[in-house]
Amino acid sequence: MSEPTISRALHDPPLVRVTLILAALAIMGVLIVIPLVSVFYQAFANGVDAYVQSLVGNADTLHAIRLTLVVAPIAVVANLVFGVAAAWAIARFRFPGRTLLTALIDLPFAVSPVVVGLFLVLIFGLQGYLGPWLREHDMAVIFALPGLVLATAFVTFPVVARELIPVLEAVGAEEEVAAVSLGARGWQVLWRVTLPNVKWGILYGVILCNARAMGEFGAVAVVSGRITGETDTMPLRVEKLFQEYDLPGAFAVASVLASLAVVTLVVKTALEWKTRRDLAATAREATATGHP
Amino acid sequence: MSISVQHLTKRFGTFLALDDLCLEVPSGELIALLGPSGSGKTTLLRIIAGLEAPDGGAVLYGGAEVTDSRVRDRNVGFVFQHYALFRHMNVFENIAFPLRVRRWPRAKLDARVRELLRLIQLESLERSLPSQLSGGQRQRVALARALAASPGVLLLDEPFGALDAKVRQELRQWLRRLHEEIHVTSVFVTHDQEEAFEVADRVVIMNQGRIEQVGTPAEIFEQPANAFVMDFLGNVNVFHGRVRGGQAELASLAVDCPDYPDDEERAATGFVRSHELDILRVQNGRPALPADVVHINPARPVVKVRLYAPAFGLPLNVDLSWDRFSELQLKPGEQVFVSPRRLRVFVEDAVI
Numbered sequence: 001m002s003e004p005t006i007s008r009a010l011h012d013p014p015l016v017r018v019t020l021i022l023a024a025l026a027i028m029g030v031l032i033v034i035p036l037v038s039v040f041y042q043a044f045a046n047g048v049d050a051y052v053q054s055l056v057g058n059a060d061t062l063h064a065i066r067l068t069l070v071v072a073p074i075a076v077v078a079n080l081v082f083g084v085a086a087a088w089a090i091a092r093f094r095f096p097g098r099t100l101l102t103a104l105i106d107l108p109f110a111v112s113p114v115v116v117g118l119f120l121v122l123i124f125g126l127q128g129y130l131g132p133w134l135r136e137h138d139m140a141v142i143f144a145l146p147g148l149v150l151a152t153a154f155v156t157f158p159v160v161a162r163e164l165i166p167v168l169e170a171v172g173a174e175e176e177v178a179a180v181s182l183g184a185r186g187w188q189v190l191w192r193v194t195l196p197n198v199k200w201g202i203l204y205g206v207i208l209c210n211a212r213a214m215g216e217f218g219a220v221a222v223v224s225g226r227i228t229g230e231t232d233t234m235p236l237r238v239e240k241l242f243q244e245y246d247l248p249g250a251f252a253v254a255s256v257l258a259s260l261a262v263v264t265l266v267v268k269t270a271l272e273w274k275t276r277r278d279l280a281a282t283a284r285e286a287t288a289t290g291h292p
Numbered sequence: 293m294s295i296s297v298q299h300l301t302k303r304f305g306t307f308l309a310l311d312d313l314c315l316e317v318p319s320g321e322l323i324a325l326l327g328p329s330g331s332g333k334t335t336l337l338r339i340i341a342g343l344e345a346p347d348g349g350a351v352l353y354g355g356a357e358v359t360d361s362r363v364r365d366r367n368v369g370f371v372f373q374h375y376a377l378f379r380h381m382n383v384f385e386n387i388a389f390p391l392r393v394r395r396w397p398r399a400k401l402d403a404r405v406r407e408l409l410r411l412i413q414l415e416s417l418e419r420s421l422p423s424q425l426s427g428g429q430r431q432r433v434a435l436a437r438a439l440a441a442s443p444g445v446l447l448l449d450e451p452f453g454a455l456d457a458k459v460r461q462e463l464r465q466w467l468r469r470l471h472e473e474i475h476v477t478s479v480f481v482t483h484d485q486e487e488a489f490e491v492a493d494r495v496v497i498m499n500q501g502r503i504e505q506v507g508t509p510a511e512i513f514e515q516p517a518n519a520f521v522m523d524f525l526g527n528v529n530v531f532h533g534r535v536r537g538g539q540a541e542l543a544s545l546a547v548d549c550p551d552y553p554d555d556e557e558r559a560a561t562g563f564v565r566s567h568e569l570d571i572l573r574v575q576n577g578r579p580a581l582p583a584d585v586v587h588i589n590p591a592r593p594v595v596k597v598r599l600y601a602p603a604f605g606l607p608l609n610v611d612l613s614w615d616r617f618s619e620l621q622l623k624p625g626e627q628v629f630v631s632p633r634r635l636r637v638f639v640e641d642a643v644i
Contacts (some may be wrong), residue, residue: 105449174372174374174376175376175377175378175379177343177372177376177377178370178372178376178377179378179389179393179436180363180364181341181343181363181364181368181369182364182370182393182437182438182440182441183364183367183390183393183394183441184364184389184390185364185393188393192389192392192393193378196378196380197379197380211607222325222366243362
């Protein structure tokens, strides 16, 4: 099956085409390619040794990397569980409040992360609603790891669910109904039928969620208190190094984050290609057997 | 296991899908639910399975009420029109699924799946994924999967609807043979009367959420219960008219109608199947009406002649044997007489 193509007669004149393509390339170059390349260029400006040194030789930078590697996975796992549950509920059931739930899932994307951070401070901070109680029980949320996790999880909450809802809808409920008719219980249906069918969607959601979690700045900046060597995550560290005129250090950490973005894009493209191929195969079968 | 359906009612919004419907399926019988779309046949099947809950009435399996029990506890085998095979599992795992969720021990499970693979003659494809199978093969796998846990009843929702004509024909005969081997009580939904008549022990004709007639294929074909069944079976010519005192007059055809001896005149409809009409060059005293030959289609085991009776604005279809056709030497445009050998009259209800 070939991709649908536009016939020659429908093409715009060559001049229009070339102009549009060049304009698109120029914007791409200025906004995306040049910054990305320059991050790596700056990071490696003093050679590979200096690059490695500015990453592992600085205890605070190393701590920031480690902290991000702790915070992001916790947030991702939490959002994986919530995301799968929410996507399943929205894609499979019609219930009162379903539209509201769909809208609420998107809320973190619509709200500025700084507001999210302030909001957490308002609840968990010393002057906040739960602050006194937390202090009595010797627990810290704001300016500590739990606050970072909460802020990151909140901001990245929509990612998995939003990836999963369309995939679940495309797969349809027929196999799940069949599984139930064959004697499967709810958990068996989930583990044996639903999740294997959407595994690529889940993987993609997790990767995207992870990228967003590692790069989160605004909300984390508010709740962390930005204590060097304690609550600085990678993006906070980049900004701090930059403010301190440690450009090689700032760009070295930035390049790690940028690499993550590149890896995410490659995996995303590979997964989309695979999903499209699977869906095309299903569609072909559907046509071959004559049902809509 | 026998199935008993008692006074089922089901509404979807304002649409009445099932209207106080009762049906008995004796153990081991293969029964077809036949009707036009929207007649409620699929809804009935899904309620029997437990995939849908009725608004009123009861479903009994082997005399025990199951109306409120969940589908997974009913031990039914359900075959879906579009197979609903698990796309990420191979043939073996698909068939093994109902056994795995029941935690069968491995040796027993292996033996049972192999037995079913033999039954559907797909042993060589046990490692294939559903996407690698043809439609007919997929439906056989779906059937084996539905039968794996030895269900008490087997329910099939338009099982051959998505297949092409030749495969459908083969699978029909295969299903009939399979049923003779395993004798599980089976209900299948179809809108294809040929399929229903060929496969089923008894056929249930449904319309607007009610049962119009239940009977063996021969009973239904020979003694249609009412005008709907007659019309639904198709291939008929319809004559409208009136009836009173045991006599009906339908498009100038005067026929006896002993079923309606009343003096009050009523509207009536007469049905004549295409092969029950004869074409005459000259009237022979039997009821007949004049018609023009419009079209002759000889490319069949019978010759299909299309006529038009101008006096009544009535198109007519007649199936002639080849012998009779060569005897008559018909040409399009000729005027002839059409005479029914057998005419079924259904008196319409007074309240319309």
